[in-house]
Amino acid sequence: MMMLKHSIIFSLSLAVISINAYAANVAPSQLPPASIAIENAPQFIAIAFDDNTLVDGQNWVLNQWGKRSNPQGNGHSGTFDGQSIHTTFFNTCEAILINNEQSTNTGHVKETWYQANLLGHEMGNHTLNHWHGLDFTEAQWQEQVDACQSAMNKPFEQIDPEFPSNDDGINAKAVGFRSPYLEYNDALLAYLNQAGFKYDASIAEGYDATHHAGNQYWPYTLDNGSPGADIVASWGIKPPVTQHAGLWEVPVYAFTVPDDATAKQYGIHYSLRSKILEKMSWFDTQSGKIESGDYNLFYMAGLSGPDVLAILKYNLDKRLAGNKAPMTFLAHSTHYDEQMDQWAPTSSSAAERRQALEAFLDYALSKPDVRIVSHLELVNWMENPQALPAKCRAVIWKKDTAYMNNETVQYQGFEWKAKWWSYNEIPQENNGGAWQALEECRE
Numbered sequence: 001m002m003m004l005k006h007s008i009i010f011s012l013s014l015a016v017i018s019i020n021a022y023a024a025n026v027a028p029s030q031l032p033p034a035s036i037a038i039e040n041a042p043q044f045i046a047i048a049f050d051d052n053t054l055v056d057g058q059n060w061v062l063n064q065w066g067k068r069s070n071p072q073g074n075g076h077s078g079t080f081d082g083q084s085i086h087t088t089f090f091n092t093c094e095a096i097l098i099n100n101e102q103s104t105n106t107g108h109v110k111e112t113w114y115q116a117n118l119l120g121h122e123m124g125n126h127t128l129n130h131w132h133g134l135d136f137t138e139a140q141w142q143e144q145v146d147a148c149q150s151a152m153n154k155p156f157e158q159i160d161p162e163f164p165s166n167d168d169g170i171n172a173k174a175v176g177f178r179s180p181y182l183e184y185n186d187a188l189l190a191y192l193n194q195a196g197f198k199y200d201a202s203i204a205e206g207y208d209a210t211h212h213a214g215n216q217y218w219p220y221t222l223d224n225g226s227p228g229a230d231i232v233a234s235w236g237i238k239p240p241v242t243q244h245a246g247l248w249e250v251p252v253y254a255f256t257v258p259d260d261a262t263a264k265q266y267g268i269h270y271s272l273r274s275k276i277l278e279k280m281s282w283f284d285t286q287s288g289k290i291e292s293g294d295y296n297l298f299y300m301a302g303l304s305g306p307d308v309l310a311i312l313k314y315n316l317d318k319r320l321a322g323n324k325a326p327m328t329f330l331a332h333s334t335h336y337d338e339q340m341d342q343w344a345p346t347s348s349s350a351a352e353r354r355q356a357l358e359a360f361l362d363y364a365l366s367k368p369d370v371r372i373v374s375h376l377e378l379v380n381w382m383e384n385p386q387a388l389p390a391k392c393r394a395v396i397w398k399k400d401t402a403y404m405n406n407e408t409v410q411y412q413g414f415e416w417k418a419k420w421w422s423y424n425e426i427p428q429e430n431n432g433g434a435w436q437a438l439e440e441c442r443e
Contacts, residue, residue: 025223025245026382030215030323033385040387042079042371043319044326045364046250046378047357048088048201049333050126050178053095055108057337057350061087062116064358070371074413074442078386085365085372089116089333090124090178090201093148097166101129107161114156114170122374123152124201125174133179134238138187145191149174176375178202178330182252184229189222189244199248199379201328203228203241206254207289213256213315214322219382222247248379253328257288258314266310276301293330294353302347305356312360320367326378331357368442389413392441397427408438415441 026033032041052058065085073081094100096110117123127133128147133140154169175198179188184202192200199219205228206216217227222244228251233240260271273285279302283290290296292315297308312329319327334340336357338350364370369388373381392410403409403418409427410416415438416427422434429437 024221024383026219026221026248027224028217028220028227030217030325032218032324033382036385036387038323040390041324041369042381042388043316043324043367043369044378044381045316045329045370045372046088046326046375047329047331047372048090048124048178048375049331050090051092051095051130052089052113052333053092053104053109054334054337054339055105055112056339057333057335058089058112058116060336060354061333062112062119062121064354064361065121066119068361068365068372071365071368073368074389074440076386078381078384079388080371080373080377080381084120085361086121086374086377087372088122088124088176088201088375089113090126090176091148091152091174092126092130092180093128093151094130096151096164096170098164105162107158107164110156110158110164110168110170111161113152113172117170117172122176122376123170123172123174124176124178124375125149125152125197126178127180130180132181132183133188134183134185136185136187138191141188141191142195145177145195175199176201176250176379183238184241185239186241189241189247193244193247197247199250199375201250201252201375203249203251204232204254204291205251207231209287211254212322213318216253216323216325217251218323218325219248219250219378221245222249248382250326250328250375250378252330253292253325254289255292255311255315256318257290257311259288262314263310266313267306268310272303272307272310275303275307278302291330292328294332294335295330298335298348298353299344299346304348305352308348308353309356309359309363312356313363316360316364316367316370320369324369328375389440389442392443399424403434410441410443413440413442415439 068085070080070083075081095104098106125148127144152170152172156171158164158168177192177197177200179202182202203226225243229241232238257272263272273288276283297303336354341350394408394410394415397409397411402423405420407418411427416435417438419434419436425434427435
């Protein structure tokens with residue numbers, strides 16, 4: 001493994017900070033926070049869904065996330081052991097206003113958002129109208145952000161779900177924001193900070209030439225600016241940003257498309273990079289980097305479900321073998337709704353796209369260190385980081401086996417040392433027993 005670059009983590013707070021207080025100054029780093037060893041860091045996956053204007057697509061998300069839980073681990077809430085998996089819905093709030101330009105069934109969309117909120121999923125702000133905002137002033141950002149906050153924050157009191165009033169909301173206040181089309185500027189970040197938002201999720205990371213799927217930055221605060229924003233500013237794509245104390249950035253990380261030899265390990269026996277280049281002439285086949293979003297992969301690159309599944313698996317495996325920086329995925333619940341196949345057909349079907357994401361959820365959750373969380377849960381963990389226990393090194397205790405004095409075994413999340421010869425005595429805390437608990441560990 002290439003040597004990881006060290007950077008200083010400033011004064012990481014051990015308490016969860018309120019959304020109106022400044023968070024700790026956490027500089028971009030390729031190492032986990034609070035000096036947690038890479039081996040003991042959870043492997044976070046934060047899949048978020050933007051827009052959320054079609055009910056069937058979002059209900060599919062709620063159904064699939066509701067079926068699954070994080071690995072049991074040792075039962076610690078601080079590392080989400082055994083807890084329900086959550087996602088973030090970055091909502092375009094016009095969809096819950098009557099007579100909206102998107103022609104959505106306002107009542108049904110509003111009901112779905114409300115149910116998602118009740119189920120513990122995060123409601124994020126994606127502006128009112130989903131307009132291009134690269135040249136917005138702070139006042140324009142304020143208008144779009146505040147109108148979305150207002151629409152969601154009203155009480156949910158609708159009597160007729162088919163014909164709700166604009167006075168009805170979903171009882172939710174967003175603390176996280178993603179800009180439409182990932183078009184941000186410094187005025188946006190300044191307003192988010194002023195308005196008490198906890199984090200932004202609009203800036204891309206991973207395009208540094210030295211970065212790959214196994215050594216990207218962990219989330220950071222914008223006290224020190226943003227390396228990712230600096231890179232795209234140097235390309236002339238987006239304006240530069242300055243420092244914004246205490247505002248977290250949860251990046252949209254670049255994925256690495258596996259090379260031809262590696263792709264075969266994931267069941268792909270043709271060149272994924274060449275396939276993407278046929279659709280995206282600007283794609284860099286040398287680095288294989290591409291935005292980690294379903295629109296880019298399924299629609300712009302025209303990839304199949306198995307293609308995207310291979311890319312998802314590969315990037316997770318590289319993180320697990322690397323520095324375990326969180327893996328984010330910018331998805332759209334509408335892309336998993338069958339109506340999209342009529343409105344915006346592509347080489348994959350909604351059923352195929354759903355199957356790919358379902359298979360990835362199962363693959364990811366088969367890894368003991370993986371934790372699938374919302375963006376807010378990830379940021380809260382960054383503010384109060386908790387390590388996974390060290391991996392168990394001893395052999396597993398077995399029935400009908402004799403153990404000598406000082407032999408060590410692992411059993412039910414602990415390592416144990418024999419105080420004397422024992423046979424068929426289960427390791428447990430017992431002053432008169434043969435076993436002494438050494439330390440908690442994970443298999």
